[in-house]
Amino acid sequence: MLTIYGVYKSRASRLYWLVEELGLAFHKEPVLQARKVPDPLAADAPINTWTPSFLAINPMGQVPAIDDDGLVLTESLAILLYLAKKHGGLLAPQDLAEEGRMLQWLMWGATALEPITVVVTQGDESGEWKTDAGKKRLVGIGESLRRPLSAFEMHLAGGDYVVGNRFTVVDLALAEIVRYVQNHPELLEPYPRVMAWLERCQARPGFKAMWAKRNAE
Numbered sequence: 285m286l287t288i289y290g291v292y293k294s295r296a297s298r299l300y301w302l303v304e305e306l307g308l309a310f311h312k313e314p315v316l317q318a319r320k321v322p323d324p325l326a327a328d329a330p331i332n333t334w335t336p337s338f339l340a341i342n343p344m345g346q347v348p349a350i351d352d353d354g355l356v357l358t359e360s361l362a363i364l365l366y367l368a369k370k371h372g373g374l375l376a377p378q379d380l381a382e383e384g385r386m387l388q389w390l391m392w393g394a395t396a397l398e399p400i401t402v403v404v405t406q407g408d409e410s411g412e413w414k415t416d417a418g419k420k421r422l423v424g425i426g427e428s429l430r431r432p433l434s435a436f437e438m439h440l441a442g443g444d445y446v447v448g449n450r451f452t453v454v455d456l457a458l459a460e461i462v463r464y465v466q467n468h469p470e471l472l473e474p475y476p477r478v479m480a481w482l483e484r485c486q487a488r489p490g491f492k493a494m495w496a497k498r499n500a501e
């Protein structure tokens with residue numbers, strides 16, 4: 285049995301999208317981020333990223349994590365590639381060259397893009413972007429996005445999807461990372477291909493099913 289640790293409103297959303305795409309049965313362990321729990325170590329606190337039983341699964345104290353018939357994995361992007369490869373089909377790499385390209389883009393997502401886009405969601409949550417200082421900082425974030433998103437825009441001139449001219453697990457992963465800035469259209473407007481690609485990815489029934497469950501959480 286596949287157990288997914290993490291709530292929909294976390295990076296676990298990318299795994300919940302993938303299981304919709306693959307039609308996989310799974311058990312959800314709704315581990316909350318500790319910052320969302322008033323007293324995360326209280327005896328009656330809901331299971332969260334500081335709960336000792338969860339720290340035994342991921343000593344980093346972060347979601348998502350999975351337990352797949354005893355194989356415990358952390359790091360959402362690694363889990364996505366693992367599950368896609370395990371269950372096969374066109375979401376997964378079809379040969380070593382495709383796997384190399386997928387790894388390249390997943391690493392790019394984790395290192396060049398997500399550290400910037402995640403800051404935007406944090407500011408959304410804290411209300412920082414409504415302040416004058418926050419508005420200025422957001423402009424700076426737009427400038428930091430120029431290099432990775434221009435490169436991505438250029439890549440998408442070669443096709444509708446990132447690897448292999450079809451929707452794959454890499455599109456799913458990157459779409460979730462780009463989604464973090466979607467509340468701020470001015471950050472994406474300079475990149476029309478990226479915007480159209482994101483729309484294509486989010487038009488999929490798998491995304492819509494995940495999103496409906498996320499909104500209901």
Ligand SMILES: N[C@@H](CCC(=O)N[C@@H](CS)C(=O)NCC(=O)O)C(=O)O
Nearest residue numbers: 294295317318333346347348359360
């Ligand atoms: N690189 C990790 C990052 C995981 C991560 O930062 N998860 C956040 C939720 S989106 C978390 O668990 N935060 C809780 C905390 O830091 O206490 C991954 O992609 O899985």
